[in-house]
Amino acid sequence: MADRGDFATLLRAWRDRLHPSAVGFPDGGGRRAAGLRREELAQLAGLSVDYLVRLEQGRADRPSEQVVASLARVLQLTDPERDQLYIAASLPAPHPALVPRHVPGSIQRLLARLPDAAISVFAADWTLITANDAWRSLLGSFDGEQNLAVREFGGTGPEVIRTPEDAERFHRSLASDLRVASIRYPDDPELPALVARLAATSERFAQLWSEVEIVDYRAPRKTFVHPRVGPITLDCDVLTVNGTDLRVVTYTAEPGTDDASKFALVLTLGVESMKAE
Incomplete structure (x- = not known):
């Protein structure tokens, strides 16, 4: 040492x-x-x-x-x-059998150099690792609970307008992603603890987890409800960083649309705009 x-x-x-x-x-x-x-x-x-x-x-x-x-x-x-x-620091180095949470410098530069796109980085278990100011202005800072699945199944996730069918597919994909992560990283102690917490607090998650289903679903667009600006429909892309299983989630607006104007206003208002008056 x-x-x-x-x-x-x-x-x-x-x-x-x-x-x-x-x-x-x-x-x-x-x-x-x-x-x-x-x-x-x-x-x-x-x-x-x-x-x-x-x-x-x-x-x-x-x-x-x-x-x-x-x-x-x-x-x-x-x-x-x-x-x-x-x-x-007298700590063991992260083991390759654990869920990767280290964000490469190239991805961090991407966040810093694309201020007009809302960009976040999640681990394979959908725990938020980092995000740029545009993402926080759109969705808040995720104070306290950092895991998207816990927020979504607990009803505290970002407000999104979805059809019942779309919400069902999204929830199934979250449970599926956690199952895939558990298979890839069987020695990570945080994963079974996360699954147990979700199953204990959400009957819907417990049901989906018991179905042992593996699905792949990503919505190409999402409509968020911002507390100051209202509904904003943005293109959604989820990119995987090679060799890390990190997910880079980006939200962008189509140029020249009302949504682009709304998104520009959100960026101008900043993170404080997430606090409804």
Whole structure:
């Protein structure tokens, strides 16, 4: 195991290496160094600046797996670099038999450089890993519960106008995706816990899970109900990142339509627009 000082050294070096524009920050403004500022890294990783300072100075005791995973994602580390950071934090590196949650730098740059498209990245179990500002402006921040299946079967998911048939296909596809993930990652302890939680709280999910059905369904368009702008119909694409099972979900508006005008207004209003007056 590497000593605690290595973690601080790696963190500082990789923060200095990451160009601000790679995560959506301007690279001007009188920067003294080419890399990210501490405040920027803390903001993106969901940490306090004080805690990040203590990590970089080797004074913080044993960062959690969630903290290290968040830092590895924001710093756009390669898989070997991510593993090195875990080991330096006295944590086991992510096992290949677990659901992948590390987002490659190329995908993170995609989120930063396409501000007019709502883009999110989900793990194979439909847990939200990251999303850009446009996605949060459209759908909210997913505060608290990060799993789409839990939100959908619990009735707290994004408000979407669907026909009963479409809703049925969507629910079947979610249960199916979780079954496929359980088959691919049988050693991941979070998957059976997630399935058990869903089955205990949703009779509909329990029924679908008992049917052991494997289906593949993706709606090409979705109509969301935004609390300030109203119904917006957007094109939906779900892309799979090679070798990771990550799902990149994108929502875009057809140019020149009323929906494009509504979507532009949503982006202007920002994340606060999700809070109904």
